[in-house]
Amino acid sequence: MPITNRHEQTILAPIRRVGMGDYLLWGSLLVLMLAGLGAWIWQYIEGLGITGMNRPVYWGVYITNFVFFIGLAHSGTFISAILRVAGQSWRAPLTRAAEAITLFSLPFGAGSILIDMGHPERILNLIFYGRFQSPIMWDVTAVGLYMLSSIVFFYLSLLPDIALCRDRLTDVPNWQKRMYKVLALGWKDSPEQYHRLEKVLDGMAVFMTMLVVTVHTVVSWLFGMTVQPGWHTALIGPFFLLGAILSGTAAVVIALALLRKVYHLEEVLHNGLFNSLRKLLITFILGWLYMMIAEHLTIGYASMHEEMVVLNDKFSGTYSLVFWNMTVLVFFVPLLIFIFKGKNNVGWMVFASVLINIGMWMERYIVIIPTETSPRLFHEMGGGSYLPALPEVLITIACFAGLVFLYALFTRFFPIIPIWETAESLPGHAHNAEPAPVSSTATGD
Amino acid sequence: MDIGGLVHTFFNNAGPGGVVVMLIFGTACTIYFFLTRWIVSGGRDEAAIPDEQSVSVDA
Numbered sequence: 001m002p003i004t005n006r007h008e009q010t011i012l013a014p015i016r017r018v019g020m021g022d023y024l025l026w027g028s029l030l031v032l033m034l035a036g037l038g039a040w041i042w043q044y045i046e047g048l049g050i051t052g053m054n055r056p057v058y059w060g061v062y063i064t065n066f067v068f069f070i071g072l073a074h075s076g077t078f079i080s081a082i083l084r085v086a087g088q089s090w091r092a093p094l095t096r097a098a099e100a101i102t103l104f105s106l107p108f109g110a111g112s113i114l115i116d117m118g119h120p121e122r123i124l125n126l127i128f129y130g131r132f133q134s135p136i137m138w139d140v141t142a143v144g145l146y147m148l149s150s151i152v153f154f155y156l157s158l159l160p161d162i163a164l165c166r167d168r169l170t171d172v173p174n175w176q177k178r179m180y181k182v183l184a185l186g187w188k189d190s191p192e193q194y195h196r197l198e199k200v201l202d203g204m205a206v207f208m209t210m211l212v213v214t215v216h217t218v219v220s221w222l223f224g225m226t227v228q229p230g231w232h233t234a235l236i237g238p239f240f241l242l243g244a245i246l247s248g249t250a251a252v253v254i255a256l257a258l259l260r261k262v263y264h265l266e267e268v269l270h271n272g273l274f275n276s277l278r279k280l281l282i283t284f285i286l287g288w289l290y291m292m293i294a295e296h297l298t299i300g301y302a303s304m305h306e307e308m309v310v311l312n313d314k315f316s317g318t319y320s321l322v323f324w325n326m327t328v329l330v331f332f333v334p335l336l337i338f339i340f341k342g343k344n345n346v347g348w349m350v351f352a353s354v355l356i357n358i359g360m361w362m363e364r365y366i367v368i369i370p371t372e373t374s375p376r377l378f379h380e381m382g383g384g385s386y387l388p389a390l391p392e393v394l395i396t397i398a399c400f401a402g403l404v405f406l407y408a409l410f411t412r413f414f415p416i417i418p419i420w421e422t423a424e425s426l427p428g429h430a431h432n433a434e435p436a437p438v439s440s441t442a443t444g445d
Numbered sequence: 446m447d448i449g450g451l452v453h454t455f456f457n458n459a460g461p462g463g464v465v466v467m468l469i470f471g472t473a474c475t476i477y478f479f480l481t482r483w484i485v486s487g488g489r490d491e492a493a494i495p496d497e498q499s500v501s502v503d504a
Contacts, residue, residue: 130462137462144466145473152477156484185485192487200480 002189003164005423007268011415014263015169018412029405036398039391040115048118050391057372057386061396062116067240067364068247069109069399070143070219072357074212075248076102076150080157081208084201090276092421093268097259098252099154100416104406106147108399113140115395135218135225142218146211153204156197160420163187176413189427194420216241223367229306230299230371239291246284246330247360250353253277255407257350259416268417271344278342278349281356285335292327306376313370323366329359 005011043050053060076099083091114120123140130137166180166187187193220240223231253274260269299307314323334352341348373384388396410416420426455461 127463127466130464130466131458132456132462132465134462137466141466141469145469148470148473148477152481156481159484185481187485190487193484194487196484196487200484 002427003160003420003423004425005419007417007422008164008168008419010265010268011417011419012165012169014411015165015413015415016171022408022412025408026405029401029408032401033398033405036395036401039394039398043115043391043395044119050389052387052389052392054384054386056375056377056382057369057384059116059368059372060386061365061388061392062112064361064364064368065396065399066109066112066116067219067367068361069105069112069403070216071240071244071247071360071364072251073102073105073109073146073150073248074216074241074244075252076100076154077208077212078245078248079252080153081205081212084205085209090273093417094252094256094273094277095157095421096154096418097255097416098248099150099157100407100410101248101251101255101403102150103154104403104410106143106150108403110143110147112399135221138218139222142211142215146215149204149208149211153201153208156204157201157418157421158414159185159187159197160189160194161415161418163189164419165415179413191427194426213241216244223371228371228376229304229374230310230367233295233299235291235295235298239288239295242284242287242291243360243363246281246288247357249277249281249284250334250356250360253281253349253353254357257346259411260346263411263416265417268422271346274346274349275343278338281353282335282338285331285338285356289331292331306374306378309374309378310370313374314366318373319366319370322362326359326362326366329355330363331359 051060076095079091079098080095084095114123117123126137126140162180163184166177166184169177169180217237217240220236224233224236226232256269256273256277260266296311299311313319334356337348337352342352369386373386
């Protein structure tokens with residue numbers, strides 16, 4: 001019996017029509033990406049001196065972007081792997097949209113490190129002279145393995161749908177048909193294949209869950225293993241991880257709402273899914289606030305001189321505007337929206353999720369820069385100041401444009417909703433998929 | 446044999462870190478390759494059964 005999914009035509013519709021609007025979007029994003037590439041070449045030739053970074057501010061927006069994109073990448077693993085392990089079947093329609101964010105954020109996260117190096121070929125030093133004492137060694141290993149595993153996890157769960165495109169999309173160009181044929185690896189829709197696929201995905205979900213914790217903890221240790229004020233705390237690992245899952249889940253809400261609107265997927269991506277995500281987001285926001293208070297209260301109560309310089313800079317000094325705005329954007333406004341306005345209202349949900357992501361980028365910035373401008377060896381190195389220069393701004397815009405470009409491109413060539421995972425029946429009944437409820441008030445609540 | 450010294454040298458010299466990174470990636474690639482092959486071959490095994498039977502009948 002072939003795959004039966006009553007939403008198949010709706011899900012495949014975006015693949016059948018690539019319009020002028022798509023070309024315009026892709027073109028504009030490519031222009032932004034080219035501007036970023038130009039800025040990077042300029043930086044490569046002139047050196048990092050043309051950026052806003054200076055002594056002692058060695059890390060700027062590139063590292064902010066690195067932490068932010070890696071955090072964003074946690075969305076896919078959270079929705080797909082962690083909820084899979086927890087047996088949450090409502091997540092099925094969301095998985096691919098979330099995993100795609102992971103897949104397309106990671107290159108820009110890892111790429112930000114290469115950009116920050118000035119000369120990316122320096123990464124080879126890690127292979128030739130790598131030392132276990134170096135947190136960057138752990139970082140490259142964890143992020144690299146996470147990227148590889150995410151690609152495999154994503155590709156495996158996409159495999160039956162690529163085969164479906166190969167078999168059912170007869171009105172697409174020949175090159176596209178050939179692409180599906182090659183990528184489908186000869187998938188035959190046999191019950192045994194589905195059985196094996198489910199088995200491997202279940203196993204990988206457990207591994208990915210461990211990886212996701214490892215990756216962002218290791219990212220945070222890049223900071224935590226130094227003795228710099230504001231960074232040297234055991235809380236930094238869970239604090240970073242929670243922030244990452246919060247921004248990632250908020251990014252999923254934005255992506256899903258856009259997909260639903262642009263591709264008319266209201267029946268598949270119903271309000272019930274958004275309500276479930278809303279409840280998760282409320283939990284994450286409260287968890288993040290707990291971490292925030294625990295972190296700053298401990299430091300403030302101890303009143304160590306170097307720590308207090310950074311803390312005062314955040315609370316009432318140079319960076320107070322960024323700090324308090326960040327708190328309002330990540331905590332106060334989204335929480336009020338989710339509790340009082342967000343239920344069954346996707347527009348408000350998206351608004352709150354955008355605020356969360358802007359706030360989380362600011363949070364990454366506020367973690368990095370105040371410590372850099374007031375390092376522990378302040379009396380020897382002197383204080384510093386930092387303002388991103390033009391190349392950094394252009395490269396940052398290009399990274400975000402790149403993420404949107406890859407995402408938009410993907411949705412035009414592959415089903416963004418997993419057809420086989422949301423199917424009513426599969427060959428040999430190997431998969432017990434429950435059809436997603438269509439009522440706007442169903443599930444979550 | 447000074448095992449402690451060997452471990453100390455391993456962790457305190459430049460170089461072995463890179464080897465381990467390559468080893469981790471290499472192992473992961475190999476495992477993922479065979480897992481993918483195992484999943485995809487699920488259908489082929491079933492398709493092969495009738496052919497094998499027909500060959501034996503002919504023989």
